[in-house]
Amino acid sequence: MNRLGLLAFALATPVLAQSPALMKYACGPANRMFATLSASSIYSDTHAGFDLNTLPSFTGKSCTSDKPFFFSVPVVEGSDRVTVVLGGDQSATTTIWSEARRLSVEKVQTEAGKSKTETFDVNVRTPEIGGDAAHHVHLKPREIGNLDWDHKLTLEFNGEHPSIRSISVEPITPHEPTIYLAGDSTVVDQDVEPWAAWGQMLPRFFRPGVVIANHAESGETIKSFVGEQRFAKIFSLIQPGDYLFMQFNHNDQKISPRTHQPVVPLDEYRALLIEYIGKARAAGATPVLVTSMNRRTFDASGHITNSLGDYPATMRSVAAEQHVALIDLNAMSKTLFETMGPEGTLKAFMHYPANSFPNQTEAISDDTHFNKYGAYELARCIVHGIRAANLPIKKYLVKGTTDFNPAHPDDVNTFHLPATPIPPKTEDVTKVPQT
Template sequence: MKKRFITTSLYCLTVAAALAQAPASYKFDFGSGKVAKGYTAVLPTTHYTKELGYGFTTEAQLTAVDRGQSSRVGRNALTDDYCTSDKPFYFTVDVPEGNYDVTVTLGDKAGESATMVRAESRRLMTGQIVTKAGQFETRTFTVNVRTPKINDQQNVRLKPRERGYLNWDNQLTLEFNGPSPKVCAVEISRNDKTTTVFLAGNSTVVDQDREPWAAWGQMIPRFFKARKVAIANHAESGEALKSFVSEKRLDKIMSLMKPGDYLFIEFAHNDQKQGSAHVEPFTTYKEQVKLYISEARKKGGIPVLVTSMHRRSFDSTGHITNTLGDYPEAMRQTARDENVALIDLNAMSKTMYESWGPETSLKAFVHYPANSFPGQTEALKDNTHFSTYGAYEIARCIAEGIKANVPELAKSLLTDLGTFDPAQPDPLATWNWPLSPMITAVKPDGN
């Protein structure tokens, strides 16, 4: 995939004025046929440029198919044609920071299609959508777009690797994946009224931008109703409570939070390590968590505490050993002290890991033999970070925690999720995740 994002502060300042005048909605008709009224044509050759402000950003060989030429009966300018590829492809639009409702129209008048849609850095927005010949599916989901800018004097202090992420820019990027993705149309409209759920955390929460790594924060958007909730995942690998503050990530969240928004707080893995970010569980850790709670409440926000999931560490009897010390209990105590909703992911993850057992649980974490992915010459053995399957199952735990402990937010969860029992996780055989094209063998920060 070509590097086409310029995510420096200079770029943000250069385009800020133009973006302020950007339209509130965008309508794109994909394909080489007749263009639907009120839509902008998108051809396989519509490559993104800063001047154009939208287009494809991928090296995948795209083609356009126009079914409208074969018959004049039942013609529809929007669905007669589409763009497709035998590889994943990306489409991006320059937009100001904010939340956006995105509607995609998928299908083929004369053939089958199978498409999965992700946004920004591999955020899961839909499952695989399969259509038969002549069938079309329209799906809407809500995407958060953010920039590092806090105000005219302050920016989030990004790590060098973050400058290449797809989620720190003035662009809304969609990834179309699957065995036969066929995109007829994309509509984007700004949504300033939706509830925003901000995520503060580390590598177990972040939008991991490269395969085979994943975290629950990039899976959870799939669980919410369109137009009701936007997930703003500000978590980053290697972060602890203190570093998240010093890098102005909490300031960034507070600059955007409005009354009724949520702040999910999950830290422990890096806070327990010796160093400048270290905090003791029952003293400075609790004090730092209370700071986050206080800041959210000042803005009219609703804090939610999440105990950190266990690492994959089994004893000889097949039970999980606690590698997180007293930090989960300190989080529970803080929730009681501050009258804050708690999602006990620590407890749920123990149940789930032990239900898998030492061998099956390997599939939920990044354990792969050498040469499983391009450029990966050595085996990957990581007992902290998740595979896409493991991250999704953790997200299912989070959704159950929301149902049980955050009832107002639970109203915005999809109604067809069903119940989830961590003692009976979804079988691996049911999991479907076509790989994104960006892959790395480099382990994320944190452990």
């Protein structure tokens, strides 16, 4: 069944017979143009509805709650445009995360009885490559059941009394520019609080017209990205006009206990970068190299020390030789972290005492990975890099997005993004695989 066929099958209502490509759902009284949402609107493999054991209240013409709630729609692989009308009977501040905690809409305030409309694009993917179940991405255990790898589009409504009036989902045709992200745990859609990475924050900064497809995964090197068929997955989908952002380093440089050499030696790292630059160009896509951000390693004078070896320098030289756009996140993060200082960076990295979060039995002291604040600031660095490299996709940045100077980070004391509920299956958030 093709994409439009499955979408038509997803909800058996008269409106779908009229407009099978567009699915529209509304809270409140029945409306012939929308499928009416109620307490019985529970998601299944064939019907859209509220998901993950959450259900809002139905008041007047709105669905609202004092807790986060999820709504899922059965779809097939591709990109969808989502339009939501926010607002309810009381004032609300609503943040929308899509799929595995991708920030799509940030803290939209609505007054009591008023509404606001937000539109954003979401990419949905499945493990199969080219529709062949026998040819698929080699998922890790942590990815099994992950919202990034299923056959549905999931939206999380969060914040202070999150409230919605309606949701519309429509497949994007024709194809729009897609930014494919290839990288490791500092880029991936981290699906469990309080972990976060810059790739999942990036969608918030783009308006409809371009979509982010974050294929990064924890523990990846550029070599394992090949072996696990992750590049194969991307290149089964990538089209002319798309982008391939590549950030690898943190795991490539690690010393193998078997060979006592880097897991990916510099010469192989260089060769694979050049190979996939060539593959992207051959597909009509634009390759972009992103140097890895620094770890939280300070010297006695408060300066960041290089813990990443010659890999950032190698990526810079490849970018120059191959005439490829470079986003030097390594350099920007040095400025950012030194501005924050040794104490300030504790609030950007994963440093928490025991019992700060449900199921967190031990303290977290991690100088490589980030919380939402740190990930958000790094995403702002990426946006600055897109502008500095004069990439055409800069025209799709959300209007009013100010440029970012890493020497002047956002005030952590005024930063807040609502927390996604930690799944019951998570026994201990300190043990979420990150490497």
